[in-house]
Amino acid sequence: MNEIIPRYIYGFLNSGLLLIKYCRSCTVCSRLTRFPRYNDPKKLVETREGRCGEWANCFTLYCRAFGYESRLVAPYGVLTLILDFTDHVWTECYSQFLGRWMHLDPCEAIYDRPLLYEKGWNKKLNYAIAIAKDGVYDVTKRYTRKWHEVLSRRTMVTEPSLSSILTNITNETRRGFAPQLLSIIEARDIEENQQIERSLHSEDDESLSLPGRRSGNEQWRKSRSEIGSDNLSSSACPVRLCVDEHVTKIYNAFRPVLHQFIAEEVTKAEAVE
Template sequence: MDFTDHVWTECFSTFLGRWMHLDPCDGIYDRPLLYETGWKKDLNYIIAIAKDGVYDVTKRYTRNWCEVLSRRNITPEPALSTLLSSITRDCRKNLASEVVSALEERDRNEAEAVERDLYSKDDASISLPGRQSGDKQWCISRSEYGSDKNRSWSSSGPMRKCIDGHVTKIYNAFGPVVSQLVKQSSSKSRAVEVLEIFKNILVDLKKSPFRTRRVSIKSLSNGAQYVVNQMLPSFGQLLDALSLKMESDTNGRIDICLASDPVKTSIALPVLFHALDNVIHNVNQCDNFNKHSLSWPLLKLNRFCSGLVLASGEELPFGIATSAFDGTRMSKWEEPNGARGCWIIYKVFENQMHELVAYELMSANDASERDPMEWVVEGSDDGGSTWRVLDKQTCQMFTKRFQRKTFEIQSQGVLSNAFRLRFLAVRDKQATSRFQIGSIDLFARSQGNQMMNSLTNEAYEETEEAMRKMDEA
């Protein structure tokens, strides 16, 4: 809580071992100097409120402590420190002594780190923008617009990192499952039945307590148990993608439970459910469900992930550019002024060179007039300095919400380390100024063969090996 009228959050990172600035309004994290350097705010008091205490964290957000101190005239500094310490002690009075000791040790370490950072030099390579959320004139009236007064309000926001490795793992993990169904000569209806059984198992698991999620195969009907036991080895990779594992006891009871951090499972489950619905839809669309079905778009392998994304504009805080790559229907990239044209650039992880062979777009949850209708896909082999057209689409129409459209790239052998989608028009630009898209998935060519084809034998081998190990156990 900032006394100059702004509220944000801090999250304790166990990986970094410290508190981390996190501003959901502007979609920026771990940039504590955002307000002083970017927004040009004259800070005074910044107070952090937690269940185990109340803290003065102002020093974390400034490199001009002497100036800030001159504006802190509500109460003497010792009186403020005494008051906050008293409130913190009261918050901790019912905690165990060892917990209090650990918190006090954390507080000391935090205070030392803040004092060190207070006099550290800024990283000149980091550009901190003026305020992005809120109306332009409102931000200017609050002196939060920053120093770049000439920038466009709909211009590109910050470069964002896609945290979507779990999405790619889930997409890949359906390969062994579908391959095993084909190997068993399952009909389309039988394949859908198996996938629905697995979905229901995970729905039950999702309903269980967050930190102790567990579901037993024994709770299923005898018929469903038989199906699951037959297919379970092929689901191993998918469970791993969800941070889940199988456990069995001497009585033959098999449970599915958490394998690691429950947060990972919570993030991955919505992606799984939405991807599973799409797999079921694609199975039903197959003319013949057989070995020849093991290709795009039923199998979606080699999805790009962990790249950097830059967009012409975005709607804060929920319509940011990376929302197009998070694998769920619950979010979307929204460009407030994109109806007459907008763009999004995807830079490949670690600047690697890959060939784009296919991509998939999904319509968002509402407002069909904002759907893309015409676009161009381009690739760049120099990080975005020059572009080459890879695909063009016109007169495309999404007839349903959450509808997926897949497109294959006809030009072959073009390696790129960045891709740009230029959306030229929406479905009804007279009815809206906005553009939106539910998801964008980009797929690379698998090494040494036609796209995705190498999965067939590999998936068969993985499934057979898992079945053999289960039989031996």
């Protein structure tokens, strides 16, 4: 998508607020494309249209369908999606092998590179909130090595107030959880907080080269100062084209199965089995 036309239509579905966007899909003919923004991943499996938020939403659905504990990560702005389109959404998946949450970006075909946005895209982060079925988490520190700079941009609420808000929401989502499950989740929370603090104070690997943003056309990425210093035109087969083709093949292979799971209300455990 290129130029965003400031015209929106709002409506309500059972999945929540629906935003209809009109975008210029072609810089040559300036054709307008009617672009619905659904939040229900089951609907997105049907429409197969969207921006980074829809990509991450569907990708998280796929991860969960295959039995992986996954959650969405949204910088502030995406949480108020209708008001601000300047940010990004990605996925975190819990790795039993690594014993930690792992960064996954389906739009960029990159995994376990949490400094991608700050170091590769030169993004000025403020709030990165992970949204899971068992709570909401402030994971901003995982994605920065410049915490003092980030902290100066976190001006919406005080840090204690933010922590209190997220804790209250998390406690509400966990109401009714069995004591044994609560014990496991709370132990994992403690371990995650310790890991994030350690990573925040670890030395940055200067030899690690992270790319600028690859999704979206070049003009749009330049306007957001996210293009980075890497030369994306040097490859005979652009990464995104290769990845998109690969993802499409996977999607086409599994789409009938997912639709069947949804129609028959198959549980996660049954789907994995």
